[in-house]
Amino acid sequence: MDRNDYVKYLTEEMVKYMQMSKQEKKQRKAAKPSKKSAFYWFGIIPFALRMIKKKHKTTES
Incomplete structure (x- = not known):
């Protein structure tokens, strides 16, 4: 593009x-x-566990 x-597109939309x-x-x-992601409901714990799991997988390989 x-x-x-x-x-031009941005101007038209604005x-x-x-x-x-x-x-x-309001209707829109x-x-x-x-x-809302899982982090909204469960905090940072799922994110931290996912990072640890991912890091553990890369070190095993």
């Missing part, structure tokens, strides 16, 4: 968003599913 095309009413913005935000 050419830089000018990218700037203008569309700015022209939306507050109600449309409410329609998006919340993307």
Whole structure:
């Protein structure tokens, strides 16, 4: 993608968003599913265990 095309696309999207009413913005935000990872619910422990497991696999090889 050419830089000018990218700037044009970003500008168009920004203008569309700015022209939306507050109600449309709220509806759009409410329609998006919340993307919460496992870290949100269980903290850093699953991440740490995954890192240890990955490190252990690489040292065995």
